[in-house]
Amino acid sequence: xxxxxxxxxxxxxxxxxxxxxxxxxxxxxxxxxxxxxxxxxxxxxxxxxxxxxxxxxxxxxxxxxxxxxxxxxxxxxxxxxxxxxxxxxxxxxxxxxxxxxxxxxxxxxxxxxxxxx
Amino acid sequence: xxxxxxxxxxxxxxxxxxxxxxxxxxxxxxxxxxxxxxxxxxxxxxxxxxxxxxxxxxxxxxxxxxxxxxxxxxxxxxxxxxxxxxxxxxxxxxxxxxxxxxxxxxxxxxxxxxxxxxxxxxxxxxxxxxxxxxxxxxxx
Numbered sequence: 060x061x062x063x064x065x066x067x068x069x070x071x072x073x074x075x076x077x078x079x080x081x082x083x084x085x086x087x088x089x090x091x092x093x094x095x096x097x098x099x100x101x102x103x104x105x106x107x108x109x110x111x112x113x114x115x116x117x118x119x120x121x122x123x124x125x126x127x128x129x130x131x132x133x134x135x136x137x138x139x140x141x142x143x144x145x146x147x148x149x150x151x152x153x154x155x156x157x158x159x160x161x162x163x164x165x166x167x168x169x170x171x172x173x174x175x176x
Numbered sequence: 177x178x179x180x181x182x183x184x185x186x187x188x189x190x191x192x193x194x195x196x197x198x199x200x201x202x203x204x205x206x207x208x209x210x211x212x213x214x215x216x217x218x219x220x221x222x223x224x225x226x227x228x229x230x231x232x233x234x235x236x237x238x239x240x241x242x243x244x245x246x247x248x249x250x251x252x253x254x255x256x257x258x259x260x261x262x263x264x265x266x267x268x269x270x271x272x273x274x275x276x277x278x279x280x281x282x283x284x285x286x287x288x289x290x291x292x293x294x295x296x297x298x299x300x301x302x303x304x305x306x307x308x309x310x311x312x313x314x315x316x
Contacts, residue, residue, distance in 0.1 A: 094283030097220050098292075102212075110280045117195030118280075121202065121219040123212065 060084060060169045062126050062149055065105060068163050069153040071128060075140050076149030082125055086172045089161045093118040099175060100124065107160050111135055116142045125149060130157045178241040180204060185237055186229040191279070194230055198222035201240050201249075208242065210315050217293040218247055218313050224286045225251045225309060231276050232258075233307070246295075247313040257303035265291065265299075 063080035066073055073080070088100050089107040093114055096106060102123030108115060111133040119127055126149040129135060134152055135143070143150050153160055165171070182204075184197035202219040210218075222238065229236045229251070236253030258264050265287050272282025291297040294311035301307040 091280060092283050093280035094285040094289075097224060098283075098285040098289045101216065112279060114191075114194060114279055114281070117199070117223065120195070121198060121216070121223045123216050 060164070060167070062105070064167075065126070065128065065164060065169070066151055068167055069128065069151070069155060069160055071151040071153040073149065073151045074135060075143055076126075076147070079125070079147070079149050082149065084126060084169075087161065087164050087169050088172050089157050091157070096124075097122065099172060101172075104172060105164075105169075107157060107164075109133055109157055111139065113139055113142055115139070116146065116148070119143075119148065120146045126151075128153060128160060130155060130160045178243050179208070181239075181241040183237050183239050184226075186226055186233075186235065188230065188233060188235045190230055194227060195223055197238055198226050201238075204240075205242070205247065210247070214247075214313055214315055218249070221290045221293050221311050221313075222249060224290050225249065225311075227281055228286055229253055231272055231281065236306070242315075245314065245316045247315055249309075249311045251307075251309040251311075253306045253308075255304060255306045257305055258301040258307055259303060261299055261301050 062082050084105045085103045087105045091110040096118050100122045105126040106124050107128045109131050129152040132154045201222045205215045233253035234255045239250040241248050263269050267288045268284040270282045270284035276282040295314050296312040298310045
């Protein structure tokens with residue numbers, strides 16, 4: 060699913076990377092726990108999270124994530140946006156909860172990552 | 177002779193700098209043209225171990241070296257040591273404080289995740305002395 064479609068479906072505000080909305084992601088992963096992002100996620104995935112700090116960006120950087128959706132109306136600080144910009148990421152924020160955000164994307168065809176062996 | 181050998185110092189409780197060493201390691205490997213899948217595994221291991229040094233150790237170093245065939249991370253801290261390494265290697269086992277969990281870490285995934293992502297993983301720990309972890313990654 061292209062990132063632009065994700066933004067539309069979630070009625071999200073794009074706070075960084077408006078020029079990269081044509082990028083395609085194959086799956087989504089929802090978590091506030093960055094330890095689990097590091098353990099489960101690989102590139103080509105959009106991260107849906109209610110956690111808003113610089114560690115989210117560092118975590119995304121390590122696992123090659125290009126797009127992060129902050130849920131529950133969370134807005135990233137300038138420091139977070141700057142770090143994400145250095146890494147060429149797309150950041151957006153939606154007022155939906157994590158559950159509803161996940162449900163909207165899933166019901167529109169964006170799958171979750173596979174179960175870990 | 178390694179192509180690159182660099183030592184990063186990591187301070188206890190320095191959450192502001194968390195990820196800086198790992199980000200440098202990742203950038204260096206990209207410049208060298210190492211494959212993206214193995215770079216991701218190395219970056220995850222470097223970041224996990226860097227966080228462990230910040231959260232659990234009294235401070236330590238990450239010794240990063242690259243040869244034509246492999247990338248090696250040798251991580252040494254100055255204590256306090258892990259009381260039970262077998263327990264620490266179990267997924268879900270964590271001694272991280274609540275403050276760390278509030279940041280999104282401390283799920284007890286770190287050491288098992290390093291072992292899973294490294295081609296070779298070795299850990300030795302002695303209470304009152306410190307912990308040494310060696311991770312090797314084949315890049316050929």
